[in-house]
Amino acid sequence: MSDHLDNSSNPIRKRKSIGILGGTFDPPHWGHLRLAEHFSRVLQLDHIIWMPAGQPWQKGTDITPAKDRLAMSEYAIETLHDLFVDHHIYTKIEISTLEMAREGPSYAIDTAKEIRALYGSEASITWLMGQDSWENLKTWHQWPELPKYVHLAVASRPQAVIDSEKLASMAGVFAEQQTQDPQLLQLNPNGHVLFDQNLQINLASSQLRDAFIRGSWDEIADAIPPLVLEYIESKGLYRNK
Structure with a gap:
């Protein structure tokens, strides 16, 4: 795609487009990768920042050490x-x-502020998330402030696994900012919430940790990239949780 429209008197340069994929990644799975791939296309992202959480305040202390989550x-x-x-x-x-x-x-709000300061006021910056994160957004620290710094892009879950009660509770959140037009996110630096119905993800790291304990190897092999799984096996992760 050209960097500017064909208008010699007033060229409009393509706005730099950044995606943030944050999470505990305990462990990372194909859902994370498919979400990154999908929004790279939809939002024409120049750059994806994969952001493992340090001390996720909602997760307690029972998480895999940061060095292992970083390696995975x-x-x-x-x-x-x-x-x-x-x-x-x-x-x-x-x-x-x-x-x-x-x-x-x-x-997340501190991360959004720091990434905005790093890339400046004109870049389009979008926090990428699955619907499970969206449904829990009201529990995030200073969550109403997020659109001041970033867009939000939400990938849906299959209808069969949607928590209708949580979804109903989020119906009015950022109502004026909600859109199904990805171009609005490309053309503006922040402030929009995109709901994407074309990618449906039904994977969760917590379910995969349970699958290790149960020894559900088919489920694990289908959900976790081979290189990640090799690391998990080499370190004996998720055996005693």
């Missing part, structure tokens, strides 16, 4: 890079340790 993320990114090459997607991918380096609880 690195293997997931390697797989995602290969996926992008195969599908001719030119979005740059990088892991950020911004939240891991932050002392104390890890809040």
